[in-house]
Amino acid sequence: MxxxxxxxxxxxxxxxxxxxxxxxxxxxxxxxxxxxxxxxYKETLPVSAPLDEFALWTHLRELSERNTDTSRCISFLGAGLYDHHIPAVIGHLISRSEFYTAYTPYQPEISQGELQAIFEFQSYICELTAMPVANASMYDGPTALAEAGLLAAGATRRKRLVVSRGVHPEARQLLATSARGLGLEIAEVDYIPADGTTDPELLEQAVNDQTAAVIVQSPNFFGCIERIADIAALAHAQGALLAVSVNPLSLGLLEPPGRLGADIVVGDAQPLGIPQSFGGPTCGFFAVAEPLMRRMPGRIVGQTVDRNGKRGFVLTLQAREQHIRREKATSNICSNQALLALCAAVYLSVMGRAGIQEAALLNTRKAHYAAAAAAAIPGYSMPMAAPFFNEFILRLPDKLSCAALSERLLNDGILAGYDLGQSYPELTGHMLLAVTEKRTRADIDRLLARLEEYA
Structure with missing residues (x-):
């Protein structure tokens, strides 16, 4: 040896x-x-011979340089993960050993710092969404959305979930997988092709007295802003709950779902100071109306006082299978993304109300500038007319495929948008482009110049 x-x-x-x-x-x-x-397997594994430390680092560096990233590429790719600015203070604080190495704070008397951080995260989510209660975070946005459907089914004792096709395709897949195990029915409702939002007539036909919840996303996968108040009225008229998945940064400008009739609000906190990290991990959030509080998955950090009247924090409402009999648990979610929830809490505290509003406004204005200019280039057009946040759909010229455009843009140092034909066959030849506050006018104009050149 x-x-x-x-x-x-x-x-x-x-x-x-x-x-x-x-x-x-x-x-x-x-x-x-x-x-x-x-x-x-009896063959030799296709790996190199043993390397010393220096040779191994050289080899790994060479492998890493075959990839690209958003520090070397101008990114217009979104579709659920976004290239937002991350304040430097976040990395500094989450790298502190008491946060970075912390596990579930089962002993509150020695975990007050982490418990307070989670409590602050919950408080920020409540303020953003205008919901009275939020939990200590979820694995990610799609998981949170699936749990919203399961909660609604349990609360209403109904078996039918009506889901908009404007919800992220991967989140719908995860919801279907979770529902299958509990025997729940999933009914998908299409969007209006010329508008991009959920078709209200089809939605009205789909919702009945057996519907547990109507599930929508706003801004939806296409970036379009749904008519939440109208959908809430339709759902509640049939005794169903309304679950809304949101981009939290958009709530710096948009009316929060809690004021529009939502019963459950979920989403992914990735836009709030969390790196893209090659697709994850991220951090889901989950907020509900007060009557649903005891049905929430995961757990809540509560604030209390000790015998001397000093403020303290504890884990509470832990109705999950790790703490009670499995058949009585609200969920099998056994952990939360505490470190990434801390990222979001630090981001929100550093940015403040005015900073969140400004970031949301920059996302909106830059995306609308890019969309209007791109649609003005001969051969390109915007097929959906609904108001949008920081993502929009661009129809490409007939002779230009999304794959070809992506390859040519990548060679020019630009990471293109998402090929919608992968998830929506009827939108083959359409690209979903995201424009965040990090994109400068020069970045956008560079993309526009290339689009015109390739048309």
Missing amino acids: TSYRHRYLPMTDQDEADMLQAIGLSSIDDLFRDIPDSVR
Whole structure:
């Protein structure tokens, strides 16, 4: 056994021999003897020979340079993950050991700092969404949306969920997977092609007295802003709940769903200071009307006082399978994204009310500038007329595919938008473009020049 191997695998040849002897085996291969020989891999794995530390770092660096990222590329890609500015203070605070290495704060007397941070996150989410109660976070936005459907089914004792096709395709897939296990019916309602929002006539036909919840997203996957108040009235007339998935940054400008009749508000906190990280992890949030508080998945951090009247924080309402009998649990969600919830809390505290409004306004104005200018280029057009936040759909010229455009833009240092044909066959040849506050006018004009050149 070499010292190099010993550095990463703390076991000597003698250690290995002693352990095999203790369990009555003669070799490592004997551990796998129950696996049929016909299905065992007998070739040499296609990896390099052992490398020393310097050579390994060189190799890994070469591999990493084959990728690109938003520090080297101008990104117009959104579709659920966005290239927003992340204040430097976030990295500084979440890297503190008491946060970075913390686990579930089961012992409140020694976890007051983390519990307070989660409490602040909950408070910010309540203020953003205008909902009275929020939990201590979820894994991500799609998980939160699926849990919203399950909560509605349990609260109403109904089995039908009506979901807009304007909801993120991956979130709808996750909802369908969760619903299948509980025998819930999913009915999808289409959008208005020329508008981009949920078709109200189709929605009215789909919602009945067996509907547990109507589930919509606003801004939806196309970036379009849904008519939440109208949808809420329609759902409530049939005794159904309304669950709304939102982009939290958009609430710096838009009326919060809690004031428009939503019973459940969920979303992903990624726009609030959380890196894209190659697709995750992110942090979901979950807020409800007060009558639904005890049905929420996960748990809540509550504020109280000790015997001396000093403010303190505790975990409360932990109606999850880790704490009570599994058949009585509201959810099998057993953890929250505390570190990333802290990112969002720090972001919101640093930005403040005025900063969130300004960031949302920049997203809106820059996206509308880009959309209007792109649609004015011969061959391009905007097929959907509904108001939008920071994403919009651009129809490409017939001779130009999304794949071809993406490849050419990438060669020019621009990360293109999302090819909608991947999720919506009827929108083949349409690209979803996101414009955040990080995009300068020069960035946008560079994209526009390339679009005109390729038309």
